[in-house]
Amino acid sequence: MTTALRFPAGIDSERFLRDYWQRQPLLLPDALPPPTLDPEELAGLACEPEVESRLILGNETHGWRLRHGPFDEADFAALPARDWTLLVQDVDKWLPAFARLIDAFRFLPDWRIDDVMVSYAPEGGSVGPHIDSYDVFLLQLAGEREWRISDQRLTDPPLRDDSDPRVMRAFAADRQWRLRPGDLLYLPPGVPHWGIGRGDGCMTGSIGFRAPDGDELLAAASTWLSEHPRPRAPYHDPPLAGQAHPALLNEDAFLQLRGLLERALSLSDDELRAAFARRLTEPKPGFEPVPPRPALTxxxxxxxxxxxxxxxxxxxxxxxxxxxxxxxxxxxxxxxxxxxxxxxxxxxxxxxxxxxxxxxxxxxxxxxxxxxxxxxxxxxxxxxxxxx
Ligand SMILES: [Mn+2]
The missing domain is CATH 3.40.366.30 (50S ribosomal protein L16 arginine hydroxylase; Chain A, Domain 2)
Known part of the structure; x- marks a missing residue:
């Protein structure tokens, strides 16, 4: 049994996919009952060596500093009263309640889903204004966060040079909301955004998506070919008449080589579908399922x-x-x-x-x-x- 997202009036998942997904931001007030998470438990995860975590300290005046986990109690005790954020990746892999949270997003393809990152911030805590290259749903889990977004889609904005995280040098907000627990904000790739913790105990879950690029698909096809070898097609010389110099790569030879590569890369749709499917369903490294030992009959x-x-x-x-x-x-x-x-x-x-x-x-x-x-x-x- 799954919990469905509550879309705003007049929008359902079909309309969302058609008009908003990958296109424009959408605020979904009171979209989902958020899973509960004790900040102490989140801090505990950030102390584990196998968990990916970051602390980002700073503000607009002084710039932002990034530190990578694992952290220890002394790190947390030394934090200032405001202007910092703790980020923990893959919380869905560590806490079952966050794995089930993803069920609300299953109107989107499974293989596009990356992870649920959870951030915790006191007043003023943020990672600075930035853009992401992926789609994200930002679910307020506890406390309040102010989100400012710009309506201008960007790919490569100038960055501040006094900050470790990628923070935009100039940011002007066109829209602004304050999210409370259960509120959800969808952002497509490239939308400049800035989320700032308000009050104490702001906790936000980011359901992030991933998308393969051409290089990844080429690697998938090449892995497939190496595991399903076909008869080798050796190079044959074109007619060699007129070789002007022994060191010259002439145009006929080049075309012959190019044709050889194109044939080596030509996979049927069935083969390509399998090569892609294999790649797209590989678990994230470090999170491979472990077969039960001994397995029941x-x-x-x-x-x-x-x-x-x-x-x-x-x-x-x-x-x-x-x-x-x-x-x-x-x-x-x-x-x-x-x-x-x-x-x-x-x-x-x-x-x-x-x-x-x-x-x-x-x-x-x-x-x-x-x-x-x-x-x-x-x-x-x-x-x-x-x-x-
Ligand atoms: Mn972001």
């Missing part, structure tokens, strides 16, 4: 599921599927493919659609071998587990 797994009543999806798992010509589907999770049959569409949509699976939803799928085999395969890979 399929029968024992089904029995256990009936007793415990729930399956939790690994917070770093990304699901992606596409239909096959035979009516079934190829499901990619964690860089690996599973084939599902034409009869398994409802189960596939359920598994790939939400972070928490209740027995009541899974019960119809515990009778057929094909279905329990699929569930068991995901469990054996550590994608679904009995504990969050």
């Amino acid at each position: 399929r029968t024992a797994f089904v029995e256990r599921l009936k007793q415990t009543g729930r399956l939790y999806r690994h917070p770093a798992a990304r699901f992606l599927y596409y239909p096959r010509a035979d009516g079934g589907a190829t499901l990619w999770v964690d860089g690996e493919a599973l084939e599902t049959s034409a009869l398994q569409w409802p189960l596939l949509r359920l598994l790939a659609g939400q972070a928490l699976l209740e027995l009541a939803e899974l019960a119809p799928w515990l009778e057929e071998d094909d279905d329990t085999r699929l569930l068991h395969a995901l469990y054996r890979r550590g994608i679904h587990a009995f504990e969050a």
Whole structure:
């Protein structure tokens, strides 16, 4: 069961995708009940070496300083009364309540979702005015934050040279809001924005998105080719008549080489789809699902599921599927493919659609071998587990 985002009157997820996503900012007042998080617990995460955290101190007058975690109690004790921010990445991977928060954003593709970053700030705390290259939803979790945005989309604004984080040299706000717990602000890439903690105990969750670039797709295709080698196509000389000098690369030879490369890179749509899907569903490094040891047999797994009543999806798992010509589907999770049959569409949509699976939803799928085999395969890979 998932919590839906509450859009403002006259807007639903379809209209949001059409008119706002990647296009323009949208404020969604009272959009979502925010998960609760004790600031002490956030500070505790920032002290763990495997957690990515930053402290940013400063203000408009003095510029901003960036420090990377892990931090310790003495670091926090030494902080001034105002004008600092603690940022912790991947909170969705560490705290189950934040993994479930992402379920409210599943009208967007799974593979586009990056992480939930949580920031904490006393009065005046901010990272300065800046732009991001990715889409972000900013959910106020506790306290209040003032958001100022500019309506001018930018890609490469001049930066202040007295600050470590990338802070814009000039920023003029066109719009301004004060967000309270449950309020949500969507920002597309390139919108200059500046969020400032107001009062004490401002906590904000940033649901951030990622997008591959051409280099990443080239790497994906090249990885695929190295693992699915094809017959080698050696170079053949063009007619060599008229070679003006032994060291000259003549135009015919160049065209021959270029053609060879183009053929080496030509993948069918099926191959490319698989190469991309594999790359796009790879878990973030450091968050790979861990297979259960020892793993239960399929029968024992089904029995256990009936007793415990729930399956939790690994917070770093990304699901992606596409239909096959035979009516079934190829499901990619964690860089690996599973084939599902034409009869398994409802189960596939359920598994790939939400972070928490209740027995009541899974019960119809515990009778057929094909279905329990699929569930068991995901469990054996550590994608679904009995504990969050
Ligand atoms: Mn930002």
